Amino acid sequence: xxxxxILITCPKGLAPFLKQELLNLGxxxxxxxxxxxxxxxxxxxxxxxxxxxxxxxxxxxxxxEFSANSADELYRELYALAWEKYVPEDxxxxxxxxxxxxxxxxxxxxxxxCKDAIVDRIREQSGRRPDSGPARDRSVSHLYWKDELCKAYxxxxxxxxxxxxxxxxxxxxxxxxxxxxxxxxxTNWNGGGNFLNPLCGSGTLAIEAALIGxxxxxxxxxxxxxxxxxxxxxxxxxxxxxEQAKKEARASLPGRIIATDIDPAAIEAAKxxxxxxxxxxxxxxxxxxxxxxxxxxxxxxxxxxxxxxxxMGEIQQLEAAYKGIGDYFKQKCRGYTGxxxxxxxxxxxxxxxxxxxxxxxFNSGIECRLLEYDLYEGxxxxxxx
Ligand SMILES: C[S@@+](CC[C@H](N)C(=O)[O-])C[C@H]1O[C@@H](n2cnc3c(N)ncnc32)[C@H](O)[C@@H]1O
Numbered sequence: 001x002x003x004x005x006i007l008i009t010c011p012k013g014l015a016p017f018l019k020q021e022l023l024n025l026g027x028x029x030x031x032x033x034x035x036x037x038x039x040x041x042x043x044x045x046x047x048x049x050x051x052x053x054x055x056x057x058x059x060x061x062x063x064x065e066f067s068a069n070s071a072d073e074l075y076r077e078l079y080a081l082a083w084e085k086y087v088p089e090d091x092x093x094x095x096x097x098x099x100x101x102x103x104x105x106x107x108x109x110x111x112x113x114c115k116d117a118i119v120d121r122i123r124e125q126s127g128r129r130p131d132s133g134p135a136r137d138r139s140v141s142h143l144y145w146k147d148e149l150c151k152a153y154x155x156x157x158x159x160x161x162x163x164x165x166x167x168x169x170x171x172x173x174x175x176x177x178x179x180x181x182x183x184x185x186x187t188n189w190n191g192g193g194n195f196l197n198p199l200c201g202s203g204t205l206a207i208e209a210a211l212i213g214x215x216x217x218x219x220x221x222x223x224x225x226x227x228x229x230x231x232x233x234x235x236x237x238x239x240x241x242x243e244q245a246k247k248e249a250r251a252s253l254p255g256r257i258i259a260t261d262i263d264p265a266a267i268e269a270a271k272x273x274x275x276x277x278x279x280x281x282x283x284x285x286x287x288x289x290x291x292x293x294x295x296x297x298x299x300x301x302x303x304x305x306x307x308x309x310x311x312m313g314e315i316q317q318l319e320a321a322y323k324g325i326g327d328y329f330k331q332k333c334r335g336y337t338g339x340x341x342x343x344x345x346x347x348x349x350x351x352x353x354x355x356x357x358x359x360x361x362f363n364s365g366i367e368c369r370l371l372e373y374d375l376y377e378g379x380x381x382x383x384x385x
Contacts, residue, residue, distance in 0.1 A: 001042040004063070007144075007153065008049065008056040009036040010178065011162070013362045017055040017182040025052060044234050046156035046227055048241050051219035054181035054212070057160045060142050060153035067148040070103050071113045074145070078117035078152060086154055086230050087139045089128040093118060094136050096155065097143040104145070114143045114152070139229040158226030165221045166207060166277035173201065175305060175341075177218075179363060180204040183303065184212050186359045186370055187339055191215075193255045193300030196336070198290035200259035203270025203283070205303055210279035213253045217245040221277060253282060255300055260286040260293045291328045299335035308344040308368075315347070322350035329353060329375055338373040345369070 010018045018037045019029050025048070027039040037056075041049075049059045064081050068074040087093055095115040099107035115132050118141060123129040130139065140155035162178040175183070183205060189195055191213030197206045211218055219225070220242060227233050261267050264287045274280040286293070290304065304325060309315040322340075329338045330353065342348050343366040348355075355371040362368060 001044060003040050003042055004061060005030065005038055005040050005065075006046060006049070007036055007038050007060040007062065007151075008053065009058045009060065010056050011035065011176060011362065013360060014055045014178060014182045017185050018053070020185075021053055021055060025049070043154075043156075043227075043230070044237055047234065047238050050157055050161065050225050050227060051241055051245060052217045053161060054208070054218055055178050055185070056157075057162055057178060058142070058155055058157040059161070061156055062151055062153050064150075064152045066150050068145070068150045069148055071109065074110065074143075074150060075113050075117045077150065078114055078143075079121050081117075081121070081152060083118045083121050084125040087118060087122060087130055087141070088229070088231055089122050089126040089130055091130045091229060092135070092138040093130045093132045094134060094138070094140045095132070095143065096136075096140065097145065099143070099145045101145050101147055110143060110145055114141065136226075137224055138226075140226045154226070154230060156225065156227040156230070158224065158229070161218070163222075164218050164277070165223075166273050167202065167204070168272055168276055173307065175201075175204045175363065177204060177208060179361060180208040181212065181218070182361070183305075183339075183341055183370055184209045187301045187303060187337070187372075189213070189301045191250065191253045191255065193298055194296050194336075195255065195257045195300055196293060196295065196302040197257070197259045197304070198261070198293040198302070199304050199306050200261050200270055200285075201266050201305065203259055203266075203273050203285075205305065206257055206259035206270070206283050207274050207277050207279055209303075210253075210257055210274070210282045211277065213255075213257070214250045214279070214282070216249040216279075220245055255298065256284060256296050257282055258284045258286070258293060258296075260288050260290065262287065262289055291324065291332070295332060295336070297335075300337075301339060302329075302333055302336045303339040303341065305341040306347075308342045308347055308366075315344070318344075318347055319350050322347045323352065326351035326353050329373055333375045336375050338375050340371045340373075341368060342371070343368040 030038040097111040142153040144151040357372040359370040
C-alpha cells in the first residue's frame with residue numbers, strides 16, 4: 001500500500017504533545033507547525049492514528065500536492081485526480097478548506113470548486129454523482145491552498161477527534177477534550193498516584209485522566225470516522241486494532257481520581273459524561289468547595305481550572321478565589337504537585353507561590369498557562385513568590 005504524507009491538525013499550542021504522541025506510536029515527524037504535525041504512512045495507518053491520538057483534531061491523508069493560481073486551475077488539477085477510488089458514487093461528500101490565496105476572496109468558493117471537481121469526476125467515471133453538503137459524518141475531503149500551493153486530502157476523521165462522544169452535557173466554559181488530554185499529559189500523570197480535580201465543571205480533565213491512566217484509546221468511544229466512508233476501507237484491520245487496544249487497556253488504577261465542584265449541576269453533568277465515557281466507576285465525584293476536596297495519602301497531582309474572568313465570573317471576586325487556592329495548596333496539599341490552568345496571569349499571581357514551570361496553551365483563542373507548583377512535604381518549605 002503506498003505511503004503518503006499525513007497531516008494531523010490540532011488546536012493551537014498542542015503540537016508538541018501531538019508530536020510526542022506520534023513518536024510514541026512509532027510514526028516519523030516530518031514537520032511541525034503551531035496547529036499541526038506532518039507524518040507519513042499508508043491509508044491504513046490513519047485507522048490507528050484515529051483510534052489512539054488524544055491531542056489531534058483531524059487526520060488528513062494527502063492525495064495530491066500541486067500549484068494553482070486560479071479557481072479554474074484548481075478545478076482542472078482536482079478533476080484529474082481519481083476520486084472514484086475513494087468517494088462512493090452513491091455516498092455523500094463534505095468539502096472543507098483552509099484557503100489563503102490572492103485570487104480567492106471567499107474560501108467557500110474554493111470549497112465549492114473543489115466539490116464540483118470531485119463530483120464531476122465521479123459522475124464522468126461512474127455515471128452517478130454523490131450528494132454533497134456540510135455534514136461531516138460521511139466522506140470528507142479537505143483542501144489546503146496557500147498562495148500557489150494546493151494540497152488535496154481525504155479527512156479520515158470526519159468529525160474532529162476532540163468530539164470523543166462522551167460530552168453529552170456541556171456546561172459553561174468546558175475545556176475541549178483534546179486540550180484536557182494535553183493538560184493531563186503535561187502533568188506527566190500516568191495512573192500511578194492520585195489525580196485530584198477540584199472545580200471539575202463538566203469533568204473533562206478527570207475523564208481524560210481516567211482514559212490516560214487506563215491507557216484506553218479515546219477512539220474506542222466513537223463508532224463513526226471519516227475513513228469508514230472511504231471505498232474499500234479495511235474493516236478487518238479496524239476490528240483487530242480495536243481488539244488490540246482493548247487488550248492493552250488496564251482494568252483499574254492503583255491511585256484514586258477525585259473530581260469535585262461547588263455546583264451540583266456540574267457534578268450531575270460530569271457524572272453523566274463519565275458514564276458515557278465508561279469511566280464513572282473510576283472517578284469519585286463530590287459536591288463541595290474546592291478546599292474541602294478529600295486528599296488521599298500517597299500524593300499525586302491536583303489540577304484546578306478556576307474561572308478566569310474572560311467568560312465567567314468577575315475578576316475582583318476571583319482574586320480572593322485564587323488567593324484561597326494558594327492557601328489551600330500551602331496548608332493542605334503537601335506531597336502533591338499542584339497545577340492551576342488559567343487565562344489570566346494577574347489572577348495567577350494571587351496564588352502567591354512560585355511556579356516551578358509554566359506551560360503555554362490556548363483555550364478558545366485565549367492564551368492560557370498551566371502553572372506547576374511543587375508542594376513539598378515535611379521540612380522542605382513551599383516556595384513563595
Ligand atoms: C472554568 S470551570 C471548569 C471547567 C472544566 N475544566 C470543564 O472542562 O468543564 C470552573 C468551575 O469551578 C467551579 N467553582 C467555582 N468556585 C468554586 C468553589 N469555590 N469551589 C468549587 N468549585 C467552584 C464552577 O462551578 C465551575 O464549574
